[in-house]
Amino acid sequence: MLTYIVRRIVYSIPVLIVASFLTFWGLRIAFDPLAKYRNTKGAVRTLAEQRKRLGLNHPLFIQWWNWFAKAIRGNLGVSDRTNNPVMGEIIHRLGTTIHLIIWSTILSAVLAIGVGVYSAVKQYSIGDYVFTGVSYIGLAMPPFWFGLMAILIFTTFPVTHWHLKSPIFYSIGLHSTGESGIFNLDYYRHLALPVLTLTVQSIASWSRFERASMLDVLSADYVRTARAKGVPRRKVIFKHAFRNALIPLLTVMALDTAFLFGGLIITEQIFAISGMGRYFLESLTAGDAPALTGWVVITALFVITFNLLADIMYSVLDPRIRLS
């Protein structure tokens, strides 16, 4: 397995290089990093200074190479927008984003597996139909719309109609003024709506996936054999079927978790959370090529890592699979 992991890591290096070059190249072509400096009366001098500072006097490939040479040493360059090191800014934002990813993954997994298993075991029951309907609604709802509706229902409505002094759940940031830490109610009242917004589609799709997977396993020969031998139903479901039904879902979960970065862009914007998603939007608005390239590289690293993790988990859960 070690050989497999090393080989996967080696294979991912050219992917990262190509992704970083394409991003850098595309952004430098699409945006004028000097645009904001043109709006000054002292523009001529400022432009020359900025052109030099940003290294724009060099050909595009050299600009990227200069960036890349530093990036492989862990230096993702300096943000065009803030003049601060991109690595530091990303690490700061990543911490916030990891909060959201962990909580949304836990919530999605618990609810989706529970609903999926229930729906499979109680196939065609009223509960199954209800969960199926709710899942389709969840899949159809755009996160930005769901987020705003959640804000209306859980923050605005209780204050404006029930005259509560503070909303049930907050809609800005992860802490109230003066609060910090993650072991207090304030944190969870801030976390609830963004996590719910981020997970609504995952819960819906994962539960459908788990239901289908569980149904497959429940109709497998070895399950029928186990039941024919008199193994209790509960034991058959949770010992024989559940573990095998979990394997494909875990792969999907690992991949989806990496792609949560995309969903975070909208969610963090709506709930004013300063994480990687908002960093992407701010950098994109400013045409900040070093920041966006850094963002793409870090995101790509996450996708690759979670892909690898999915494969490893697959082999651990199913010993028949050998990674070689």
Place this chain on the structure above:
Amino acid sequence: MRLVAVVATVAIVLAACGSSKSNGSGNSGGATTTKAPKIVDGGTLTVGAEQEPDCFDWIDACGGSSWGSWMGQYQTVPRAFDPIPQGGGVLKNEPGVLLTGMPTFSATPVETITYHINPKAVWSDGVPITCDDFKYTADQIANGANIYDRTGYTDIAKVDCTDESSPVVTYKPGTAFSGWQALFAGGTGVLPSHILQGKDRDALMKNGYDWSGGPWIAKWTKGDNITLTPNTKYWGDQPHLAKVVFKFEADTAAEFQAFKSNQVQAIYPQPQIDVVDAIGSGIANANTATNANTAYVEALWLNNGKAPFDDEKVREALGYAIDRDAVVKQLFGKLGVDHAVNSINPFAIEDYSDQDAFAGYHLDLSKVNDLMTGDGWAKQGGIWTKNGQKAEFTLSTTSGNKRRQLTAQVVQSELQTAGFTMHINLRDAGDLFGEDLPKGNYQASLYASGLTALTPGLCSQFCSKNIPGPANQNSGQNWTRTNVKELDTQLEIVDTNPDAAAEKAAGKKGDEIMATNAVTFPLDPLPDILIWSKKVVGPVQDNSILGMFWNINEWGCAGGVC
């Protein structure tokens, strides 16, 4: 004057729930005050902020954010002058509490300004504010790297500190700066030399700092908020509030909900359609005020160097083909703002402009016919045509801005009736302002320009020497490619003549010339909108340059609780 492209990047989706009548809504005077019997000390006020600054080094290229200045700079950096509301939306430059009064000004033999520093003025560490601070600030702006705007500083010959309490600024012979009241004022202020001298100013300031020469000390928690706490050493009016928290909330719809759910108690939203509708319907437990006499002008900017607008008659005809008042009424009628602005100079500098210059342009289809037929155009299929070319053009504007899209659609409809075909091209703000306009890759555009200091002057935007080209390394801001010699003369007087009377006369004349030549068409004043909780007391008042929070040290919470 620095050009500020006011771009709303977020569409507003608002579901208004409250219905109680608002107080002050529709006030276009901009000077609304909440009377409170007594302002008690204490309380925390949370404000929704639509933008997080890129950095706190206000003179650096990264420090140009208006919201950044409103929240951080104006609260901590002392200033020689402030634009102060005089009622009716009029602003007037007045010496700040940093000075004892008006500086001594002399235009001959060289321009000289002598400031008199308030002897009580100290930094938050107790060190007096002195001439060294003025000298250091002027030197940094004139000679520092990555400076956002050096206007007025590069021609300073010296800052004489013979008397530490009376800095004397002397200009180089043969140079003059008519906007001298902008020196050490809003855009820059005065920086503490005893903290920054000989060090990397940008590194020490850009991520926030703990010193202050204003009423507040600002703490920037990146990604979350800027928190103001009183500067106990401030020699002016001490803040009543114990704390002000500016919470960053870039999504305007969510910001509105945060206000309605009392998570924030004041917001200063962009004038978007949904915001206007919400104010029209009333917001529960809130005071609202609007100010149409602002420092902004939203206009139809015409590329005078590109067909069909390289033809002055076509430009004039366009002016008679649009009912600009109707456009403004449709956008802001619910706020009581229903007349177009008639000068490219914003109202904030009305003394230096003719605010009626474009009033002659109103919907008049017979004039359109006269102008177009007189210029050799004829209607074919309802569209003006000349030498096989149709009177057809594309209007470029920023994407994601509902108000601009609606404006463009209304104008498009009116022009079609008048025989013009207009296409709408929604562009990313970065592309529009970074590429299209500087390079002239547009025919007409819709955006706003505004003031960041109370200094008149449109030369940077309309003098022929500022048409982007090799002579100015393509950095000129005359994006309309206006090239009118007599206009150059007048606008250069405004920029360089220290005689205020001559400046004012030239400014008015400049407006008239712009209208006569139909170089472009102003539309609306982009009203400022203030919304604050009824729990907030004190002189809440718009300042279209310094923002809504310019006097927040005088605000309080009713009963000490917001």
